[in-house]
Amino acid sequence: MERVEDRIKNTFFKLLKKKNLDEIDVSSLSNASRITRQAFYYHFKDINDLIFSIYIDKEIKNTILTSYNDVILDLLNFLFDDEKFNKEVASSNSSYILSDITYYFLFRSFSLYLNTLKSLNNDTKDYRKILARFLANATNEEVLSLFIEKNSTKDSIFKEITSLIDENLIEHLIMNLFTNFK
Numbered sequence: 001m002e003r004v005e006d007r008i009k010n011t012f013f014k015l016l017k018k019k020n021l022d023e024i025d026v027s028s029l030s031n032a033s034r035i036t037r038q039a040f041y042y043h044f045k046d047i048n049d050l051i052f053s054i055y056i057d058k059e060i061k062n063t064i065l066t067s068y069n070d071v072i073l074d075l076l077n078f079l080f081d082d083e084k085f086n087k088e089v090a091s092s093n094s095s096y097i098l099s100d101i102t103y104y105f106l107f108r109s110f111s112l113y114l115n116t117l118k119s120l121n122n123d124t125k126d127y128r129k130i131l132a133r134f135l136a137n138a139t140n141e142e143v144l145s146l147f148i149e150k151n152s153t154k155d156s157i158f159k160e161i162t163s164l165i166d167e168n169l170i171e172h173l174i175m176n177l178f179t180n181f182k
Helices: 006-016 026-033 037-043 047-058 068-081 085-091 096-116 122-147 154-164 167-180
Strands: none
Touching: 006 026, 006 037, 006 047, 006 085, 026 037, 026 047, 047 096, 068 085, 068 096, 068 122, 068 154, 085 096, 085 122, 096 122, 122 154, 122 167
């Protein structure tokens, strides 16, 4: 027997094949799911909460965090695994949800990655947070803007992002942090 929450999500994806995300509201989703609005609100606060729940179910997976490039590849794999849905969200009024999810992933990933760098030791935890936040913000904004372009591919985005930020730049940023914040 299908759970109500799953039925709502499945119906949401069916409606997305016929309508733009911004055209789907609680009433149309409830009717199509054959549930009451109250049943919808029992499970979700609103459509954005539903979208957030879908992203939580998907969770971006980290593979190996040995380089900046690994983090970028993990993010791009996530975005392109369900490209149509992610582009629909990215170009809707709910775009902040995808941005928040990808930012959180990047911040967590860069924090873990920076822990592997020998130039950052236990005395530099605050610097790691500053640098992880900086990298996550810069990367997230640029990746998402490139992602929603019609002709962007995983490879083209990867090349552009890694040409902007690479391991040498990160090492340079680390050295600047040490110099300027001592």
